[in-house]
Amino acid sequence: MKKVFILSSILFCCALLFADVTIVANPGNFPSIEKAAYAEKQVDFWDADKTDERACSESFAAVELKNFLIKVTDLKDTDIKFASPDKMPAKGDIFLLGSEASNKLIAKYSEGKNLSFNSDESFNIRTTKDDSRTITIIEGSDRVGTMYGVYEYLNKLGIRFFGLGEDGTAYPENKVSLLGDVDITHNPDYLTRGFWITSNPKPDPNEMHLWMARNKLNFWTMQDSQVHKVKKLGFILCVGEHVNQLLYIHPKHEYPYNCEKFEGDEDKPKDPYKPSDQYQGDKNNDGKLSYFEAHPQWYGLIDGKRSDHFAWNGHNFCTANIDAATEFGKNMAESIADGKWKYADVVNFWMFDTHYGWCNCDKCKGQGIETDRFLRLVDVVFEEIDKVRKQGRLSRKVLISPLAYQETIYPPTKPLPEGFNYDDCLLTFFPIGRCYAHTISDNSCTEVNQSLCDSFYNWSIDSGRLYKGGIFIGEYYNVSSLMSLPVVYPKIMSSDIPWYFKKGARHFNYMHSPIVRWGTWTLNQYLMARLLWDVDVDSEAVLDEFYRLYYPTTYKTTKEFYHCLEKATANIKAFKHFITLGGDHRFYLTQSWAQCLTNKDKPIFWVDHLTYEPKEMTTNDTLSIVEMLDEMDKARQYIDESLLSCSDEKEQARLMAAERRFDYGEKMYKFLYHLVRTSMFFHQDNDIVAKVEFAKAKIYADILKSITDMANVTCGGNIKNAFKATQAVEAYEFFEKKYGN
Ligand SMILES: [Zn+2]
Numbered sequence: 166m167k168k169v170f171i172l173s174s175i176l177f178c179c180a181l182l183f184a185d186v187t188i189v190a191n192p193g194n195f196p197s198i199e200k201a202a203y204a205e206k207q208v209d210f211w212d213a214d215k216t217d218e219r220a221c222s223e224s225f226a227a228v229e230l231k232n233f234l235i236k237v238t239d240l241k242d243t244d245i246k247f248a249s250p251d252k253m254p255a256k257g258d259i260f261l262l263g264s265e266a267s268n269k270l271i272a273k274y275s276e277g278k279n280l281s282f283n284s285d286e287s288f289n290i291r292t293t294k295d296d297s298r299t300i301t302i303i304e305g306s307d308r309v310g311t312m313y314g315v316y317e318y319l320n321k322l323g324i325r326f327f328g329l330g331e332d333g334t335a336y337p338e339n340k341v342s343l344l345g346d347v348d349i350t351h352n353p354d355y356l357t358r359g360f361w362i363t364s365n366p367k368p369d370p371n372e373m374h375l376w377m378a379r380n381k382l383n384f385w386t387m388q389d390s391q392v393h394k395v396k397k398l399g400f401i402l403c404v405g406e407h408v409n410q411l412l413y414i415h416p417k418h419e420y421p422y423n424c425e426k427f428e429g430d431e432d433k434p435k436d437p438y439k440p441s442d443q444y445q446g447d448k449n450n451d452g453k454l455s456y457f458e459a460h461p462q463w464y465g466l467i468d469g470k471r472s473d474h475f476a477w478n479g480h481n482f483c484t485a486n487i488d489a490a491t492e493f494g495k496n497m498a499e500s501i502a503d504g505k506w507k508y509a510d511v512v513n514f515w516m517f518d519t520h521y522g523w524c525n526c527d528k529c530k531g532q533g534i535e536t537d538r539f540l541r542l543v544d545v546v547f548e549e550i551d552k553v554r555k556q557g558r559l560s561r562k563v564l565i566s567p568l569a570y571q572e573t574i575y576p577p578t579k580p581l582p583e584g585f586n587y588d589d590c591l592l593t594f595f596p597i598g599r600c601y602a603h604t605i606s607d608n609s610c611t612e613v614n615q616s617l618c619d620s621f622y623n624w625s626i627d628s629g630r631l632y633k634g635g636i637f638i639g640e641y642y643n644v645s646s647l648m649s650l651p652v653v654y655p656k657i658m659s660s661d662i663p664w665y666f667k668k669g670a671r672h673f674n675y676m677h678s679p680i681v682r683w684g685t686w687t688l689n690q691y692l693m694a695r696l697l698w699d700v701d702v703d704s705e706a707v708l709d710e711f712y713r714l715y716y717p718t719t720y721k722t723t724k725e726f727y728h729c730l731e732k733a734t735a736n737i738k739a740f741k742h743f744i745t746l747g748g749d750h751r752f753y754l755t756q757s758w759a760q761c762l763t764n765k766d767k768p769i770f771w772v773d774h775l776t777y778e779p780k781e782m783t784t785n786d787t788l789s790i791v792e793m794l795d796e797m798d799k800a801r802q803y804i805d806e807s808l809l810s811c812s813d814e815k816e817q818a819r820l821m822a823a824e825r826r827f828d829y830g831e832k833m834y835k836f837l838y839h840l841v842r843t844s845m846f847f848h849q850d851n852d853i854v855a856k857v858e859f860a861k862a863k864i865y866a867d868i869l870k871s872i873t874d875m876a877n878v879t880c881g882g883n884i885k886n887a888f889k890a891t892q893a894v895e896a897y898e899f900f901e902k903k904y905g906n
């Protein structure tokens with residue numbers, strides 16, 4: 166008995182000493198690789214010393230590698246050991262993780278090797294033989310490159326991170342061996358890749374963060390409670406949106422200086438601005454002087470009066486007033502340096518979401534169109550940021566991202582101020598009014614995309630362009646009104662993402678990504694990640710693999726399901742959101758479609774993009790409502806068939822998730838269909854049939870009211886139920902009064 170015990174102890178020790186595989190990474194000052202992997206809260210990701218953040222991210226990559234190797238190879242937990250890069254492990258296969266800076270063993274194997282990395286996220290994976298053992302070097306340009314290299318290695322072993330969590334991950338059918346002979350280098354195409362979401366961290370994006378890192382996505386909105394965790398995963402964090410003015414020049418905020426006309430503020434800093442001749446004093450008698458009371462002329466001149474209407478869609482301040490612009494810029498710069506935005510990498514510099522809320526004073530108008538005025542303000546903000554840099558308060562790189570959107574969708578008409586800081590400027594092109602029935606560069610979309618496309622061209626590559634900085638694309642795959650309906654974009658993404666890139670864009674995000682319960686959205690998310698990393702990837706092959714591996718036993722019918730769904734949802738913008746029609750200088754929004762339904766003076770089908778029955782068209786050709794419904798019906802048949810014939814448990818969960826989201830879309834379409842037909846009879850004064858039609862709409866309204874978990878899957882999305890998500894509640898109630906009993 167004793168002998169057996171001794172023998173097994175010796176064997177156990179040997180296993181520890183000579184593991185089959187050793188993963189070598191540098192845990193820095195942390196006690197172990199396992200500890201360093203989850204030590205992000207102790208890491209300062211913003212200081213000049215990179216040791217701790219390299220240790221954390223690279224150790225995390227090592228832990229991920231081990232966990233997934235156990236799942237897909239014959240190796241067991243005890244077969245894989247971690248080690249620091251002090252010396253080469255004596256035996257077994259070796260993984261060397263890190264960069265030349267973090268792992269000196271890698272440095273030894275890198276002599277004379279030119280890896281031509283173009284970013285910190287670049288990596289090389291190579292193997293070399295040392296007697297009988299394999300040494301695999303996963304070398305990142307820096308920590309994030311190392312992590313991406315590990316995920317690419319796992320990808321090469323056959324693991325696919327298609328969707329969220331364990332259900333979303335596909336593994337090779339049989340156990341695999343470690344790679345024997347590989348030497349690949351990857352550089353990212355798009356440098357910024359990801360999602361714009363709100364700063365509300367609900368629902369919990371935990372699984373999505375991991376999914377993003379595993380798919381080499383890196384752009385996210387700063388959510389205070391998550392900062393350290395996502396920095397570990399290599400995220401670039403953005404702040405700011407339409408609320409910027411509310412934060413930094415709010416008319417009701419207390420004036421922070423000792424205004425010489427006001428008594429009781431003598432303990433405040435010296436006023437850097439001249440008192441206003443329109444000074445109002447403490448007009449509201451709250452004992453304090455506000456910005457507006459001190460300087461009414463800092464605010465927008467609207468209908469002949471200075472306006473303090475501040476809201477996300479309020480009146481912009483008077484940006485040509487240099488004191489106002491300076492104060493706004495100073496407050497923003499201080500926030501970026503050591504305030505609320507001290508962890509930000511990208512600042513979304515958006516004015517209010519308004520079309521007619523710009524100041525009408527002569528000085529503002531004299532600066533040019535809204536874009537000219539806006540970029541002058543951006544320049545002032547850069548000057549203020551420069552001041553805090555010179556004060557030694559800001560050392561990290563921060564990009565300012567003004568937007569080309571609605572009234573600023575057109576490029577500037579006047580030269581930008583001399584010395585404009587292009588190095589730190591990243592203009593976001595936001596084509597909110599675009600159509601998704603056509604690609605952005607499709608010339609046949611004369612009603613909508615053509616003018617947006619021209620505008621993009623004029624910003625990005627036109628030889629006479631006045632703006633010369635970087636271009637970020639802000640897409641709208643799930644713009645608010647789409648309410649996370651089961652829209653799929655294989656054709657649009659495969660064409661647009663490489664096209665934007667070839668025309669100069671290097672940064673890409675889309676708005677209002679679903680965070681949980683993706684269902685059919687999985688296809689968009691995965692395809693987008695692949696295209697952003699490599700715009701030349703064969704998207705047909707990516708999609709084919711997605712269908713085959715994600716739906717292994719039903720891939721033929723499920724693929725058809727997605728094809729029909731793509732057709733059914735291609736014209737979703739005109740059907741559910743709005744499209745913007747090209748104008749000479751301005752784009753103008755049409756009224757939301759639901760409002761046309763209840764007004765007999767307004768045509769229901771007001772553009773070629775939206776027709777009821779099929780129509781032969783050479784331009785602006787899209788599916789009619791009847792055809793869209795028909796494609797939905799076909800999609801239903803295919804997914805039902807897949808559910809019946811599915812013989813794989815994990816796949817069944819994926820199909821059910823897709824079906825739930827599809828079901829939400831199907832009911833939404835049926836509701837809108839019957840509501841539109843009710844309106845058509847209403848427009849014909851045929852109340853008898855309108856009543857019958859409305860009864861059908863009501864059936865679907867009631868079903869939609871019972872769907873409570875499909876529309877609220879974006880950060881901050883708090884839509885109560887799918888009926889609210891129709892955004893046609895007013896039209897519905899209008900008809901309910903008329904035809905409801
Ligand atoms: Zn003005």
Ligand SMILES: [Zn+2]
Nearest residue numbers: 600602603610
């Ligand atoms: Zn179109």
